[in-house]
Structures are given as structure tokens and as C-alpha cells.
Amino acid sequence: MSRHDDPAHLPYRLSAGIMLLNADNLAFVGQRRADAGPEHVDDTYSWQMPQGGIDEGEDPYMAALRELYEETNVRSVSLLAEAPDWYAYDLPQETLRKSWKGRYRGQKQKWFALRFLGTEEEINVAAPAGHKPEFSAWRWVPVASLPSLIIPFKRPVYEKVVDAFLPLVTGGTGAGQHGS
Template sequence: MRSARGSQARKDLPYRSCVGVMLINKDGLIFIGRRRSESDAASDGYSWQMPQGGIDPGEEPYQAALRELYEETSVRSVSLMAEAPEWYAYDLPSMVAGRAWRGRYRGQNQKWFAFRFEGSDSEINIHQPGGGGHRPEFDEWRWEEMHRLPELIIPFKRPVYEKVVTAFAPLVSEQLHSTAHP
């Protein structure tokens, strides 16, 4: 009975407003970083994700996406390719819900943006990212094929990543086509 009450109370909590960024390079590959906090965990393969973070009070989602991307990667050389057609939400599992964000949210409601990366890889700095004073989010990064993203994210976020991949898949085809035929 106790867990049912806890579960019901969690369902009454709001979602945290957040943004996510799919950074696409000239080869149609996507930036992913390995979350620093999970790098010591057993190698479950689910510690990779795209940049994401909360929207500050009074901040527009697009501005939050640019800020989060810079804070986590130091990247500024981007152009907007697309905005996801809707917000995508996920609930935190009960084992995480009480600790994350001091138990104030049931999960996140995310607005996703796709950006074309127009810089060189040397611009990416995850160890001393931009925005000052922020603890680095990632301890490793790499470029990855879009179709692999859902299998690399922690399982409770997988449905959101599947929607993001579906929404932005045409952009990668477009990107590859325009690079192959300038």
C-alpha cells in the first residue's frame, strides 16, 4: 500500500521543463557524451546521451538549448536545423525520483533542437566547458550514428530518444546529400 501512495504522489508532481540538443556534424553523425556521474558504474552501456538541461526562469527554449550546448561542450559554431514538433516527456523511475531535483519533479518535459555543427572538433571541450563554474557533464565524447542513439541511452529515456530520432532523421539524410553534392 505504501508504494502505491508514493507512486500516486509522484504522479501528482510536475515535470521539469528542459531542452535537448542533437548536434549533427558534416558527416551526419551525432555528438554524444558519456555522463561523468555514471562512468564509474558497471559498464551497462547506457551512460551516453546528447546535451540537455533545464530551462531557466524567463528563458526561451531555443536560448536554453544554445546555453546548455555551450555549458556542456563549449560549442558555439552552430546553426539551427529544426525544432522538434512537440514536447517529449519521460518519468523518472522510482529508485531515482526521490533523489533527482530533491524530489520536486516526476520527470522531464523536453523541447528538442537539431543544430548543424559548423566548427571543427577542436572547438569541443567537455573538460572545461563554457558557461563558467559548471561541473563538467561528460568525461568522454564521440560522434555516433543517429540510429544507434536509443540503444545507448538509459532505458527510461529511450522512448524520448526514439521520438527525437524519428523527428530529426530526415535532417541527416539532407545533411549527407548536401555535403555529397555541393
Template sequence: MTPTEFESLPYRPCVGICLINREGLVWIGRRADEGLVEHVAPGHEWQMPQGGIDAGEDPFEAAKRELWEETNVRSASLIAEAPDWYSYDIPRAVVGERWKFKWRGQTQKWFAFRFEGDESEIDIDNPPAGEKEFAEWRWEPLANLPGLIIPFKRPVYENVVAAFRTLVP
């Protein structure tokens, strides 16, 4: 695929969820499928919940759905929406091998939610959608997240941190 052909591919519309607990820490999970071709930097398999927006689906509704599908969390309320859509390109090898040249990368609308439930509600081992996204999870300071994410997604996480930094102590 030539650079021009790559650049002409569309971005997949997605949402991202920044789930913040009562202490001001953010939920982050380690991907269960570490063997995927996009894991080009070992040790950086952590991310916040995210996923595709279905055709005709409102981004906010997609964010609530993705949060539930990946973590079982329903006890959360919206506290902020990022002002912009943030995009990243997938490495070209991944675009061909995993995405079959359908998407260039993803463009994401991010939402911050306040987690209002008990931690027992979080169940990554029995996801409602049936596909386990995460192998483990923890709470992490917002500022630490860019250093935990796969490098090609890091600029998006830096934008998310900037957009939501006033929401945490």
C-alpha cells in the same frame, strides 16, 4: 510516495540538443557522473546535451546556452525543432533520493543544430559553467542513439530520431 502522489508531480522543463556534423553524425557524450543514482543500467551512460530551461527563458535560447555550457560549442546553427515536447518519468527511487520529490521527470523540447566549427572547439574538460557533464564524447549515427541511452529515456530518444531522421543521410 503513492502512485497518485508521484503522478501529481510536475515535469521539469528542459531542452535537448542534437548536434549534427558535416558527415551527418550526431554528437554524444558519456556522462561524467556515472555514480549518480539515475544510472540504473550500466553501459548506457551516453546522451546528447540537455538541460533545464531557466524561469522565463526561451527554449531555443536555453538550447544554445546548454550546448555551450556542456561542450563549449558556439559554431552551430539551427536546422530543425522537434514538433512536440517529449516527456519521461524518472524511476521513483531517483525522484526521492536525487530530486527530493520536486519533479516526476522531464519534458523536453529538442533542437537540431548543424555543427559548423572545428572539432578543437569541443572542450568537455573545461566547461564554461564549471560543472563537467561528460567524461568523453564521439560522433555516432542518429539511429544508434536509443540503444546508448539509459532505458527510461529511450522513448524520448526514439521520438527524437523520428523527428530528425530526414536531416541525416
């Protein structure tokens, strides 16, 4: 395998992820549209939390708010916590060349837990903020169930996100919690 065939030489795409929690401490997940990108869709594991790229020079938290708005139309939120670390995943070999024009080996993500303060009428995945829809449906799920919904190559990241933010919904104190 030459250096150019080895994805290890490629950088990670920086992105932000959002665990949006409602008043019942359930997490928002969207079902990825089949045309939303080859790195995300799997017939069995098509659900995920909002996430997306961080533009050059953009603050990760501001990117998280922008991505949440672009994917869900949601703006009524407050910050609960920031994950203590960046979490990365590698794309599977068969998806690597189809995703982001083959420029990245995967994503390195900064995650934020946000409290949803609005009403469900604010959520619009069909026509979010004039952006191309990425989700075809959405629902609220228990935080602990999130890793079982995500495509397998992203599962280790979701396990870390759940570990970081589960104390927010169970009343404990987590490393990622502000003020702890």
C-alpha cells in the same frame, strides 16, 4: 499509496535537448560522469546528447544554446530544425527522490537539431565554459543508433527525437523540419 507517495502529482521539469550534427551527419554524444547526477548514470547506458533545464521565462531555443555551451563549449552552430512536440519521460521510482530534490517526476523536453559549424578543437567537455563538467568523454555516432545508447527510461524520448530528425540526415522531409 498516498497522494504524496505517488509521483503523478509532481510536475515535469522543463528542459531543452540538442542533437548536434557534424558535417557527416553524425550526432554528438557525451558519456555522463558518475558524479553528474543520479538520474543519468548507468554503467551500461552512460551516453546521451546534451540537454538541460530551461530557466523560468527562458526561451527553449536559447536554453538549448546555453546548455550546449555549458556542457561542450560549443557555440559554432546553426539551427536545422525544432522537434514538433515536447517529449516527456518519468524517472524510475528508485531514482525519483534523489533527482532534483524529489521536486519533479521527470522531464518534459523540447529538442533542437543543430549543425556544428566549428572544428573539433572547439569541443571541450573537460572544462566547458567554466561550468562543472557533466561528460567524461564524447564521440560522433550514427543518428539511428542513439536510442540504443541511452538509459532505458529515456529511450522512448530518444526514439521520438530520432523520428523527428532522421529525415535531416537521410534527405527526407520531416515534420520537425523548418521550411517543410
